[in-house]
Amino acid sequence: MKIPVRYNHVGYAPDAAKIFFVNPQEFKSASEGPDSYKFRVVRRLHCDDMSTMWEGSLVEGSFEHHGVCEYTGETLWSGDFSGVSQTGIFFIQILKKNVAEKEALVFETEPFEISTEWLYRQLLANIKSFYYQRSGVDLTPDFAGKWARPAAHLDDCIGFHPSMNREGTWNAHGGWYDAGDYGKYIVNGGVSVATLLLACELIADSASDNRAYKAINSADPVVGPDGRKMYSLMDEVRFELEFFLRMQDNDGGVFFKVTPEHWDGFVSPKDSDILQKRMILGKSTTSTLNFAGSLAAASRVYRKRDTAFAERCLQAAVKAYNWAVSRPFEDWPHNTEGSGGYGDEHAEDEFFWARAMLYRELLARGEAVEGLTAESLRPLLLEDMTIIPPKSCLDWRDTQNFGWIALALQDKDEEFRISARTTLAMTAREIIDLQRSDAYGIPVRRFIWGSNGDIANHALTLAIVKRWAPSLGGMSLDFWCRELVNYIYGRNPVDVSFVTGSAWSSPKEPHHRLSHSDGVEEPIPGLLVGGINSDRQDMHRTPNVVPHYPGEASGFSYTDERISFASNETAINWNAPLTAVLALLCTE
Numbered sequence: 001m002k003i004p005v006r007y008n009h010v011g012y013a014p015d016a017a018k019i020f021f022v023n024p025q026e027f028k029s030a031s032e033g034p035d036s037y038k039f040r041v042v043r044r045l046h047c048d049d050m051s052t053m054w055e056g057s058l059v060e061g062s063f064e065h066h067g068v069c070e071y072t073g074e075t076l077w078s079g080d081f082s083g084v085s086q087t088g089i090f091f092i093q094i095l096k097k098n099v100a101e102k103e104a105l106v107f108e109t110e111p112f113e114i115s116t117e118w119l120y121r122q123l124l125a126n127i128k129s130f131y132y133q134r135s136g137v138d139l140t141p142d143f144a145g146k147w148a149r150p151a152a153h154l155d156d157c158i159g160f161h162p163s164m165n166r167e168g169t170w171n172a173h174g175g176w177y178d179a180g181d182y183g184k185y186i187v188n189g190g191v192s193v194a195t196l197l198l199a200c201e202l203i204a205d206s207a208s209d210n211r212a213y214k215a216i217n218s219a220d221p222v223v224g225p226d227g228r229k230m231y232s233l234m235d236e237v238r239f240e241l242e243f244f245l246r247m248q249d250n251d252g253g254v255f256f257k258v259t260p261e262h263w264d265g266f267v268s269p270k271d272s273d274i275l276q277k278r279m280i281l282g283k284s285t286t287s288t289l290n291f292a293g294s295l296a297a298a299s300r301v302y303r304k305r306d307t308a309f310a311e312r313c314l315q316a317a318v319k320a321y322n323w324a325v326s327r328p329f330e331d332w333p334h335n336t337e338g339s340g341g342y343g344d345e346h347a348e349d350e351f352f353w354a355r356a357m358l359y360r361e362l363l364a365r366g367e368a369v370e371g372l373t374a375e376s377l378r379p380l381l382l383e384d385m386t387i388i389p390p391k392s393c394l395d396w397r398d399t400q401n402f403g404w405i406a407l408a409l410q411d412k413d414e415e416f417r418i419s420a421r422t423t424l425a426m427t428a429r430e431i432i433d434l435q436r437s438d439a440y441g442i443p444v445r446r447f448i449w450g451s452n453g454d455i456a457n458h459a460l461t462l463a464i465v466k467r468w469a470p471s472l473g474g475m476s477l478d479f480w481c482r483e484l485v486n487y488i489y490g491r492n493p494v495d496v497s498f499v500t501g502s503a504w505s506s507p508k509e510p511h512h513r514l515s516h517s518d519g520v521e522e523p524i525p526g527l528l529v530g531g532i533n534s535d536r537q538d539m540h541r542t543p544n545v546v547p548h549y550p551g552e553a554s555g556f557s558y559t560d561e562r563i564s565f566a567s568n569e570t571a572i573n574w575n576a577p578l579t580a581v582l583a584l585l586c587t588e
């Protein structure tokens with residue numbers, strides 16, 4: 001029997017809703033309905049000592065969806081044990097009624113916990129995953145444990161790609177590896193940094209003795225989920241920001257990426273260094289504006305901690321913006337065979353993002369920087385706001401939500417703040433309306449590459465908007481945000497907790513070179529894989545070695561295999577919104 005119960009494999013908060021789904025086709029006869037069955041929630045006290053905490057009925061459908069799920073072909077039932085608020089380890093049991101006057105156990109889930117601990121542990125794991133993505137430095141045993149490794153890809157004296165017609169070398173040391181490969185990209189790195197900085201800003205007013213707050217803000221290493229040291233989120237993000245600052249050319253433009261000519265095999269960074277050289281690829285309008293938006297955000301977040309660094313970030317952001325204004329159509333550069341393209345033909349959203357962030361900073365500052373003033377940006381923003389509506393979620397191609405959020409959070413321009421908050425609330429309502437009518441409570445209707453990142457970004461939109469609109473039309477944004485977290489951690493069509501190391505079902509074979517070249521059996525923990533992807537690009541590119549997907553329906557387009565780059569790769573821009581959501585949930 002396939003697993004018939006869809007639930008969060010890691011856990012639930014005591015005061016959160018606890019809804020699960022059942023695929024009854026795995027066990028029921030054609031004539032049976034949900035009234036032939038019931039469920040029980042059992043708490044494990046000690047070893048085999050079990051106590052029934054809840055009994056309930058199963059009902060047809062899920063949320064407001066009834067009938068066949070369009071992307072799996074399933075007809076789901078659902079159960080609700082939100083009334084269980086005790087902490088501990090629990091199981092869900094599905095029972096058939098009235099079999100020889102007894103209830104027959106049909107299925108029992110793996111254990112999960114009800115507590116606030118699991119959210120905190122996952123937050124720590126997600127933050128630390130960025131440490132494991134560090135390039136060019138030693139990962140020491142006191143931090144990395146069995147995943148320690150020597151420095152490689154120093155990138156402190158690398159040449160330029162021939163397409164640039166540029167002599168000399170450049171220092172592009174540091175930064176994070178982007179995904180399952182060893183490339184370092186400004187576009188994807190910038191979206192990741194900006195997302196994480198949002199979390200840092202939004203939790204700044206949390207209680208300073210909150211342990212999650214310390215994991216995000218501490219100037220000293222904290223204790224990680226494995227008992228070893230880890231850097232706080234702000235320190236980890238700064239490591240990437242220092243790389244960003246090195247990637248700015250003297251004229252203000254920002255180089256696009258650092259990459260080899262060909263894809264690396266599943267070799268270690270040290271072996272990759274030996275096998276092929278790395279190089280800088282040219283500047284573009286989008287990469288430069290991405291840099292400007294990210295560095296302007298960094299200026300705000302780091303100002304209390306390090307004024308000099310914050311000022312350096314703001315000056316660099318303005319310099320980058322001015323370069324982009326003078327070159328509004330500088331296309332993304334030549335791509336190598338061994339790196340992600342990150343091509344983007346439209347820079348309007350990046351211009352809006354950079355302007356909004358700089359407007360906010362210059363407005364607070366009250367004076368110009370390098371000739372740029374808040375007054376000069378305002379009419380441009382007014383025009384942007386009429387032609388660039390927010391998206392339901394962020395991604396590296398569509399970055400305008402950063403601009404809308406910046407205007408919603410600032411307190412110097414009431415007209416902009418009210419407009420941005422109203423517009424974003426409408427977007428949040430659209431997300432919830434899609435969730436309510438979906439069998440699995442998610443707002444996507446087509447699974448694309450990195451669908452888990454999209455779902456995490458939808459959750460982040462709800463987590464941010466609920467700060468000024470806790471409910472919309474009587475619907476709780478917190479409830480629907482947590483439903484998306486439940487999807488990521490197991491309540492999905494493929495019964496996988498999509499974060500490495502999070503649960504019994506988590507990916508064991510991610511498409512991630514660091515995890516497959518370190519001699520350690522388990523993958524690096526805390527990494528969100530891309531998830532269900534109905535395009536299944538890996539079925540077309542590797543005809544002789546193809547992944548084994550569990551079903552033909554689009555909702556089953558995930559497999560835990562290393563070769564499945566389409567569904568099982570990791571990426572920092574997917575991890576970032578999940579980390580931000582966990583941070584916000586842990587500090588409320």
